[in-house]
Amino acid sequence: MTVPTNAMGPAIHFERVGLQLGGNCILSNVDFSVEPGTIHCIIGPNGGGKSSLVRCLLGQMPHTGTIRIGWGTGNVIGYVPQSLDFDRTLPMTVKDFMAMICQNRPAFCGLGRKYGPIVEHALKMVGMEGKRQRPFGALSGGERQRVLLAQGLIPKPDLLVLDEPGTGLDKAGASIMRDLLADLKERGVTILMIHHDLAEVRDMADSVTCINRNLVFSGEPEVELTPEKILNVFSPAGGTC
Amino acid sequence: MHAFYDLLRIPLIEMGRNGVLPEFFQYAFVINALLCSLLLGPVLGGVGTMVVTKRLAFFSQAVGQAALTGVALGILLGEPISAPYVSLFGFCILFGLLMNYTRNRTNMSTDTVIGVFLSVSLAMGACILLYVTGKVNMHVLDNILFGSVLTVNDTDMNVLLIISGLCLLIGIPLYNRMLLASFNPSLARVRGVNATLYDYIFILMITVLTVASLKIVGAVLVEALFIIPAAAARNVSRSMKGFFLYSMIIATASCILGIILPMQFEIPVPSGGAIILVASCFFALSVLIRASSTAFRGASA
Numbered sequence: 313m314t315v316p317t318n319a320m321g322p323a324i325h326f327e328r329v330g331l332q333l334g335g336n337c338i339l340s341n342v343d344f345s346v347e348p349g350t351i352h353c354i355i356g357p358n359g360g361g362k363s364s365l366v367r368c369l370l371g372q373m374p375h376t377g378t379i380r381i382g383w384g385t386g387n388v389i390g391y392v393p394q395s396l397d398f399d400r401t402l403p404m405t406v407k408d409f410m411a412m413i414c415q416n417r418p419a420f421c422g423l424g425r426k427y428g429p430i431v432e433h434a435l436k437m438v439g440m441e442g443k444r445q446r447p448f449g450a451l452s453g454g455e456r457q458r459v460l461l462a463q464g465l466i467p468k469p470d471l472l473v474l475d476e477p478g479t480g481l482d483k484a485g486a487s488i489m490r491d492l493l494a495d496l497k498e499r500g501v502t503i504l505m506i507h508h509d510l511a512e513v514r515d516m517a518d519s520v521t522c523i524n525r526n527l528v529f530s531g532e533p534e535v536e537l538t539p540e541k542i543l544n545v546f547s548p549a550g551g552t553c
Numbered sequence: 554m555h556a557f558y559d560l561l562r563i564p565l566i567e568m569g570r571n572g573v574l575p576e577f578f579q580y581a582f583v584i585n586a587l588l589c590s591l592l593l594g595p596v597l598g599g600v601g602t603m604v605v606t607k608r609l610a611f612f613s614q615a616v617g618q619a620a621l622t623g624v625a626l627g628i629l630l631g632e633p634i635s636a637p638y639v640s641l642f643g644f645c646i647l648f649g650l651l652m653n654y655t656r657n658r659t660n661m662s663t664d665t666v667i668g669v670f671l672s673v674s675l676a677m678g679a680c681i682l683l684y685v686t687g688k689v690n691m692h693v694l695d696n697i698l699f700g701s702v703l704t705v706n707d708t709d710m711n712v713l714l715i716i717s718g719l720c721l722l723i724g725i726p727l728y729n730r731m732l733l734a735s736f737n738p739s740l741a742r743v744r745g746v747n748a749t750l751y752d753y754i755f756i757l758m759i760t761v762l763t764v765a766s767l768k769i770v771g772a773v774l775v776e777a778l779f780i781i782p783a784a785a786a787r788n789v790s791r792s793m794k795g796f797f798l799y800s801m802i803i804a805t806a807s808c809i810l811g812i813i814l815p816m817q818f819e820i821p822v823p824s825g826g827a828i829i830l831v832a833s834c835f836f837a838l839s840v841l842i843r844a845s846s847t848a849f850r851g852a853s854a
Binding site (some may be wrong): 369390391397403408 | 579602725728732737739740743744787790791792794795
């Protein structure tokens with residue numbers, strides 16, 4: 313299944329990254345690096361600044377410090393958000409949703425010739441090819457998450473950023489996602505994702521970073537994810553600036 | 554443009570006189586109103602799908618009400634009462650942009666911001682109207698509030714033609730981007746869509762369309778033509794294609810029937826009211842279809 317290529321995703325360097333919002337310290341002195349072509353997970357307690365860090369990386373937050381992306385052979389970012397804000401009763405099929413996201417031709421005109429096969433392939437990769445005519449709002453949380461993952465694959469990303477992609481996924485969905493991410497990694501894509509399931513992180517990540525406003529630890533999962541460290545991070549005491 | 558309109562009007566007027574078409578076709582103002590409907594219906598119906606999807610129904614209501622203040626300002630500044638377009642466009646665009654700016658900068662919920670601006674605009678309108686009541690016949694204001702086919706002239710048609718053309722040129726290529734901006738601003742930005750900018754463009758589109766539709770539908774009711782056809786279409790659609798297409802058809806049919814039916818049956822009602830009542834009938838029908846058809850059961854979670 314894997315097609316070896318010379319493509320290589322970017323390396324990312326977070327250097328003394330800080331973020332203040334409305335007088336509150338969200339992030340302070342966050343320093344770590346993501347190696348190219350690896351799966352890097354970000355973990356941490358709720359409110360620890362994980363999503364804010366991702367938004368800093370995407371250039372959507374007025375952070376201090378530096379985030380350097382050392383692009384490899386391409387510079388396409390795929391982003392899979394945690395959720396969408398939309399009316400669940402909207403008459404919009406999965407195909408319409410993909411058309412809205414991926415092409416310029418209005419979604420009500422349907423998928424164009426160029427994007428039809430591409431969308432079909434992406435939906436097939438996430439196991440949703442049989443549900444392209446289903447109303448998008450009527451999908452289960454896990455199914456919607458898979459469609460969101462599919463849109464992150466168009467155009468082919470060099471860096472894929474995922475915000476808690478495991479939310480709502482059942483075993484089959486989680487397995488599809490794991491295989492897909494492993495496949496993308498083989499193709500050289502750098503994958504950065506926020507994840508809550510530490511067992512999954514241990515299984516598939518090459519490196520892990522724990523954020524709780526400050527950097528708590530960063531390194532290989534086998535070394536860093538010790539019971540003591542996990543207990544320490546997820547205990548009620550939070551980090552300070 | 555007058556010659557072009559005459560090219561369309563004269564044969565129809567002749568057919569009205571000869572009895573080929575109903576008698577009321579012999580009046581130029583009827584043809585004007587129907588031509589406007591053919592422009593207005595598809596555009597409002599299409600844009601309405603975005604208004605409903607982006608949950609901005611109440612916003613268009615506020616802009617419609619602001620138009621009243623725009624008219625009062627226009628009269629105060631000496632513009633012609635039948636076409637105070639400079640004040641109308643000026644005030645409504647300022648109103649819409651300021652409202653969106655306030656919402657973005659304060660992070661207040663949309664309904665609160667609209668509620669505040671709507672009240673301020675109405676209060677201003679009430680105060681200015683007091684000054685201008687001596688200058689004009691207040692019945693003229695009824696035309697602005699509830700629409701009147703009698704007042705549609707070539708200037709109004711030119712305004713509507715230009716605005717509709719602009720909205721089509723801008724709205725169709727940017728349709729997906731404007732929708733995506735409301736689904737998830739972060740995702741939109743990653744995909745090169747400046748969510749804030751596209752929100753402003755959309756707000757401008759609704760505002761200028763509202764002003765351009767005033768003569769036909771009226772300030773109080775124009776927002777209904779954004780919402781009711783789209784809401785009715787939503788009830789009987791399963792895809793974006795059906796949603797958009799049905800909304801355009803229902804809006805156009807409502808405009809045409811709302812103008813023709815009162816004349817056919819000689820019912821003295823304002824065109825805006827008649828158009829919206831027809832649209833409401835379509836909506837009621839769509840609710841019945843939705844409620845009785847098994848095809849839509851389980852279509853929404």
